[in-house]
Amino acid sequence: MNCEKYQDLLSDFIDGSLASQDQKSIEAHLSACGVCTEVRGDLDAIVTYCYEHRGEYDAVPNERALWLRISNLIEAELPPGSRTEIPQNAGWWFRLMNRSLQVSLPQLAASMIAVAIIVSVATTIGLSRFGSGGESTGLRSSGLTTVAPNGQPLVERYRQQQQTIDYWNQRVELNKTRWNPQMRETFERNLGVIDAAVNDSLSQLNQNPHDEVSEEILNAALNDKVELLREFAEL
Structure with a gap:
């Protein structure tokens, strides 16, 4: 059994749901394989964190669906011969951002108009959803001050x-030394897009602490940043 097969079983190994023979086999492999031991440590840290903070996060409704629609709109603007191959194991954010490199300025302008329409509709839905009453949440000059629907202070969610x-x-940062210049440039560009969204949301919330749509966008942008960092940490 190679490392890939062992790593596929690590989740069940950590949960303790493997048969005794498989459990011993993986333990023996981990004692001799530093790479798989490192992967196991990462999974342990993630699982532990998730157990400790289970139920503390509010999922952003239709976030992936929104990005999928944006991705499809951009791809639809591409001429047939301009598409480049993207690795099968690339994540959804990596795929979306690298498609944007293949769009010309007129195509990008048309795509962004379509994106603006989608975001506008999403914002309208969000406003109507939050307009039914209850305490507003946001960012004051001293930081997040109110409480999320699950009872967790928003400043605590942001900190986590x-x-x-x-x-x-x-x-x-540990893996950057192995990257080629193109991969490094791709990472920095994508990270810049997300950081711009985070900073814009924080600015909006500083101006209007009761803007719950901006708060939701901030939460989505931070989740996107985690996803981007996770994907590039594995490259």
Whole structure:
């Protein structure tokens, strides 16, 4: 059994759901394989964090569906011969951002108009959803001040997201030395897009602490940043 097969079983190994023979086989492999031991450590850290903070996060409705529609709109604007191959194991954010490199300025302008329409509709839905009453949430000059629907202070949720980002950012920094210039440029460009969205949301919330749509966008952008860092940490 090679490392890939062992790594496929690591999740069940950590959960303790493997047969005794498989459990011993993986333990023996981990004692001799540093790469798989490192992967096991990462999974352990993630599983532990998820157990400790289960139920504390509010999922952003239809976030992936929105990005999928944007991705499809961009791809539809491409001429047949301009598409480049993207690795099968690439994540959804990596695929979306690299498609944008293949779009000309007129195509990008048309795509962004379509994106603006989608975001506008999503914002309208969000406003109507949040307009039914209840305490507003947002960012004051001193930071997030109110409480999420699950009872968790928003400043605490933001702090926890930053901790997760810091963890994956450290992994990325360790791997950067192996990247070629093109991969490094791709990472920095994609990270810049997400950081711009984060900064814009924070700016909007500083101006209007009751803007719950901006708060939701901020949460989505931070989740996207975690996803981007995780994907590049594995390259």
